[in-house]
Amino acid sequence: MPNSPSDRSSEAPRRVCVQRKGPLLMEGPVEVELEDGSVVTSDRFRVALCTCRRSRRYPWCDTSHRDRT
Numbered sequence: 001m002p003n004s005p006s007d008r009s010s011e012a013p014r015r016v017c018v019q020r021k022g023p024l025l026m027e028g029p030v031e032v033e034l035e036d037g038s039v040v041t042s043d044r045f046r047v048a049l050c051t052c053r054r055s056r057r058y059p060w061c062d063t064s065h066r067d068r069t
Helices: none
Strands: 017-018 024-028 032-033 037-040 046-049
Touching: 032 046
Parallel strands: none
Antiparallel strands: 017 024, 024 046, 032 037
């Protein structure tokens, strides 16, 4: 695995922002391993990871968690 913890020892830690009613906001780029073992990546400087599983773009948030009025 190219990005093992020992490979990142000289890098600053990644920041994850937890919101009460929203996605996890994470500084990118990121690599996400899904339940089935597949891996998805994003090279954006910040990503929103879905925590409610309503997103049609899971694991990326598409704001489906928002209350619609």
